[in-house]
Amino acid sequence: MSEIGVLGLGNVLMGDDAFGPYVIKHLESAFRFPAPVLVLDAGTPGLDLTVHIRGLRALIVADAVKAPGPPGEVRLYRKADLLKAAPTLRMGPHEPGLREALLTLEFSGGAPEEVLLVGVIPDDVVYRVGLSTPVQEAVPAAVAEILRELDRLGAPAEPRKTPLAMDLWWEAVEGER
């Protein structure tokens, strides 16, 4: 059973919404993680997120966030920040997001004790493959925050001597794979 989860959320087909999965692919290519750390491109699972985070001691999430500020700005949120606002009106399986998954687990049991959301402000979220320039440039800062948090949690990632190629299958065009 994993103790610490590092999850990327977002849709790889929707422009800057791919930020979370992109960060995960970057982490997987450049670092090794100790056994209790789960590193996962979780897509846009809605409430199904509970399946992946229940029982974790700590959760780190990379995701695009709606917030005032310039595209590419990295914003950090802790669990209390996320739980402060009331949940949105339930309308469909996508609507419940990270906050609703955490609130559900707070009630049922199994919510992670510590949460860090490493958010980036997107430039555009449209049907397109690939990150915008400002969001692409924010990746190293977001990765640094995730590594710092893993250090603090006592589960530091170890840089690979020879980084693997990033498996950005969704960006590859014919002939490159």
Next chain:
Amino acid sequence: MTDAWSSGQMWRGIEVILKGRDPREAWLFTQRICGVCTTVHAITSVRAVENAIGLEIPINAQYIRNIIMAAHCLHDHIVHFYQLSALDWVDVVSALKADPRATAALAETLSPWPKNGYREFAAVKDKLTGYVNAGQLGIFANGYWGHPAMKLPPEINLLAVTHYLQALDIQRQANKVVAILGSKTPNIQNLAVGGVANAINLDNPSTLNMDKLFMIKDLLTEVAAFIQQVYLVDVAAVAAHYPDWLGYGKGVTNYLAVPDMPLDTKGTQFDLPGGTIMAGNLGSVKPFTSFNDAYFRDNVQESIAHAWYDGDWSRHPYEEDTVPHYTDFDPAKKYSWVKAPRFSGQPMQVGPLAQMLVGYASGHELTKKWATVVLDTASSLAKTKLGPEVLHSTLGRHACRAVRCAVLSDLSLKHWGLLAENIGKGDLAIFNEPVFPSGEQRGFGFHEAPRGALSHWVVIRDGKIHNYQCVVPSTWNAGPRDDKGQKGPYEASLVGNPVADPQRPLEVLRTVHSFDPCLACAIHAVDAEGNEVSRVNVL
């Protein structure tokens, strides 16, 4: 409510992204269309490509896909009922007034479920009381508590909240089956055009082996018990206490379901029947009989008369294009990103209700068995005889989703048995190599997904994707009017719904939720004076 417009709020241009790519990789992309419906778009995509090149798959691959589909659907339906829509009917705050002993006594008359004891109910009531006393309802803070349309007695509310919590554990068990076979959730990794990538070796710890097979069987058995002893009973109890909602929400009564759970390598025999029913007449059922069914293939069209795309055509999916052209919300002209699918020119309702009615009308034994169980349970609680005619309704859609779960959990165990037996005979085949000839091939694949009939349509030229269209369940149900002005199922089902409090349009949510919406859309609802009473955003 006298009229309604359903407006899809998000453009999906998957074919733009897929054009020119390798057909063998299309499923990796389509499973990202929707983060909740990942496996269904993956499986439908490989079926479409296999259909285009006439490729059969080994029977083991068929069974493995079937078990994944069934387990995913069980997970999805349980989450939909308990976590996403039960609170339209269940008043959490009212549960605080329940007597846990009376709840346990009532539960005992309804079901043998072992976790229906006094201790469980008392513990949940204590937990809820703590939340309310602390001045916050957490995950329940967004509900319509104390709404005049809430009718369940406190004991049933406490029972349902307790099952809400137990459902969180059970849906995780169903999801584990998908994870064991699919290598990973939410995005499975084990598919291939031509079969699956699950190497089978009963003695090898890193392949599909005896341990994993028995783990899957245990998980499916555990889920089946919850469905039979809890989900079916709860949905019957809700139906018995809201008899009005067995009348509201009927809408379009043309139904379409596709056959699924194939039993052979070609897709000519199925454990779940598919077909069409027109104008609510069960005697009109006409079947779809294979993965090559011409009645299905030749009669699907999509209309963009009221959708934000360039033109006003109705076309077959092979001939469609997707050129976005946004022009504001105008109910008289264009008002949605969703195209309007039609079958022989008719709007069709898809989903568990459609599938159960097609099964019932076709004499499918498992469907009849479980539909009878849920109707008999609801009848005895309501103290009035409820027959299959009540299923054409808002609560009928919920009841059929539970019936479908019972049918699928039986079938998932059956297909587990077929897989184990076939492996036991020494057949370990999982994959047939696809070959793409030069020139053009066209193919379609369908799957009876949790939200209903899903089809993918692919045109391949010289081994590359030339066109790709997904006609998804939520477009059948949530699509706008067509060129003849015929309403889509959401729109039609909302006409005649009561709305007690326009500021809190719980009744609109009830009917829209009963379809299990899975796309970004908005419902504009209008009262008798033509005023917009509510605009509900559905994401």
